[in-house]
Amino acid sequence: MMHSSSINTRLWLTYTMIIFLVLTFASAGIIFAFQRSPLLYRQIFLRMDLVSNLLTDRLSFVINADWDPTIQLFFKEAELLDVQVGIMDSSGTLLFHTMDYSVDQIPQINDPSTTAERSANRALVFSDAEKEDWFYQISQINNDYYLLVAARRPDVAIQSLFQDELVKPLLRTGLFALIGAFVLSWLMAEWITRPLRKISESAKNIAVGKYEKVPIEGPMEVQQLALAMNDMSQKVEKSLQSQRDFVANVSHEFKTPLTSIQGFSQAIYDGTVHNKKDIQHASDVILNETNRLNVLVNDLLTLAKLDAGTMSMTKENVELNRLMQSSIERFYYELEKADIKINPVFSDEIYLHADAVRLGQVFSNLIDNAIKYSTPGSEIQVTISRQGRQAMVTVSDTGPGISEEECARIFERFYQVDKSRQGGTGRGVGLGLAISKQVVEAHGGEISVSSKVGEGSTFMVKLPIEDATNK
Numbered sequence: 001m002m003h004s005s006s007i008n009t010r011l012w013l014t015y016t017m018i019i020f021l022v023l024t025f026a027s028a029g030i031i032f033a034f035q036r037s038p039l040l041y042r043q044i045f046l047r048m049d050l051v052s053n054l055l056t057d058r059l060s061f062v063i064n065a066d067w068d069p070t071i072q073l074f075f076k077e078a079e080l081l082d083v084q085v086g087i088m089d090s091s092g093t094l095l096f097h098t099m100d101y102s103v104d105q106i107p108q109i110n111d112p113s114t115t116a117e118r119s120a121n122r123a124l125v126f127s128d129a130e131k132e133d134w135f136y137q138i139s140q141i142n143n144d145y146y147l148l149v150a151a152r153r154p155d156v157a158i159q160s161l162f163q164d165e166l167v168k169p170l171l172r173t174g175l176f177a178l179i180g181a182f183v184l185s186w187l188m189a190e191w192i193t194r195p196l197r198k199i200s201e202s203a204k205n206i207a208v209g210k211y212e213k214v215p216i217e218g219p220m221e222v223q224q225l226a227l228a229m230n231d232m233s234q235k236v237e238k239s240l241q242s243q244r245d246f247v248a249n250v251s252h253e254f255k256t257p258l259t260s261i262q263g264f265s266q267a268i269y270d271g272t273v274h275n276k277k278d279i280q281h282a283s284d285v286i287l288n289e290t291n292r293l294n295v296l297v298n299d300l301l302t303l304a305k306l307d308a309g310t311m312s313m314t315k316e317n318v319e320l321n322r323l324m325q326s327s328i329e330r331f332y333y334e335l336e337k338a339d340i341k342i343n344p345v346f347s348d349e350i351y352l353h354a355d356a357v358r359l360g361q362v363f364s365n366l367i368d369n370a371i372k373y374s375t376p377g378s379e380i381q382v383t384i385s386r387q388g389r390q391a392m393v394t395v396s397d398t399g400p401g402i403s404e405e406e407c408a409r410i411f412e413r414f415y416q417v418d419k420s421r422q423g424g425t426g427r428g429v430g431l432g433l434a435i436s437k438q439v440v441e442a443h444g445g446e447i448s449v450s451s452k453v454g455e456g457s458t459f460m461v462k463l464p465i466e467d468a469t470n471k
Contacts, residue, residue, distance in 0.1 A: 015185030052149045086148040112146040211237040257289035299431040306438035313355040320350040327363040339376040345383040365432040366395040373399035396458040402451040411437045
């Protein structure tokens with residue numbers, strides 16, 4: 001089985017390889033530069049300067065005398081220093097030179113005085129007929145004669161470079177730089193991969209049910225990954241908690257009516273209920289609880305279809321004011337019984353491309369909740385207005401209101417604000433607002449709530465307005 005290397009190792013090897021290549025190319029460049037550098041030939045230049053200064057002074061005294069024997073002696077001394085010399089006149093003609101220095105081995109010089117000025121502070125280079133390089137200098141003996149001093153440029157072997165006192169410090173510095181670069185590359189790789197390892201550990205912890213936040217550190221991209229990981233971890237935790245709550249709530253909501261159905265059915269079956277009135281009461285309870293179960297199952301199926309995106313929506317052009325008025329009229333008897341009034345405030349006709357049945361279900365649910373939590377003699381405000389390309393529907397009551405914490409959870413499934421209503425007449429199971437939220441979002445809109453404890457609540461529905469209208 002092959003084991004892939006860690007990202008830390010890969011980064012370290014990558015940095016190391018890059019640094020090694022950079023140092024290699026830099027070293028090659030330094031060696032090449034040293035091979036062509038005048039520093040390597042300073043001994044030759046020193047010998048040439050020595051011979052030039054010495055012979056120029058000596059020859060100035062004997063140049064016009066019987067000079068052959070004396071000059072020959074001087075030139076032999078120059079040969080001992082491995083330097084070739086010659087004497088030329090002001091026109092550049094070579095008059096006298098050492099034995100192994102030929103005319104072909106000197107540059108073409110037409111103006112020795114100008115060349116002397118050029119070579120006063122540095123050696124000049126000339127390639128002879130055999131393509132061999134020579135260093136040379138011109139110095140003035142007197143007004144008529146000039147001294148030519150030359151030496152072959154030797155080929156410098158690479159190993160000789162390492163004997164140079166300048167190269168050795170450079171090599172030591174390069175070695176220390178290489179070691180430092182290795183350490184730095186390891187620290188960089190560790191800096192990048194440390195938060196990645198923590199993210200990896202966090203992913204493993206999520207798999208076993210531990211939801212710990214990843215520290216936000218490292219490069220920007222790693223920090224963004226850590227933020228995304230923390231967000232995902234929070235959502236996974238919340239989703240699993242929601243699933244557990246859902247199962248617990250569904251079990252509870254099914255258990256209560258099933259217990260009633262089972263109890264009264266058993267009583268009828270055992271003959272515990274004798275008279276007609278008790279049998280009628282038992283039958284009513286069984287029928288009511290059965291209807292409650294049927295509503296609960298239908299609501300759960302509706303939510304499941306909305307979650308899966310399989311809920312069929314029959315959308316058509318719907319006039320919003322008429323749809324809301326129809327929803328209000330359904331609660332005529334409930335409003336009269338509760339001594340509550342609805343004050344509708346509608347704008348001009350607004351047409352939506354919507355499923356009238358599902359949207360009517362949303363409005364009915366909001367009105368039903370407002371009636372349940374309003375006090376007798378109060379008024380419910382229902383408004384419809386146009387806000388740009390959106391329609392705004394609000395349903396406001398003057399009930400007990402909802403706390404900020406409960407407002408954040410009110411659209412969760414099975415969540416109920418008034419826990420005291422559980423088990424009472426007309427209680428819900430906490431699915432109405434969850435279904436309403438899904439239906440509104442399926443229409444491209446959004447639903448929200450604004451409330452203050454003791455002052456009432458306002459539910460707001462925003463829906464996109466359809467361009468086409470049917471009047």
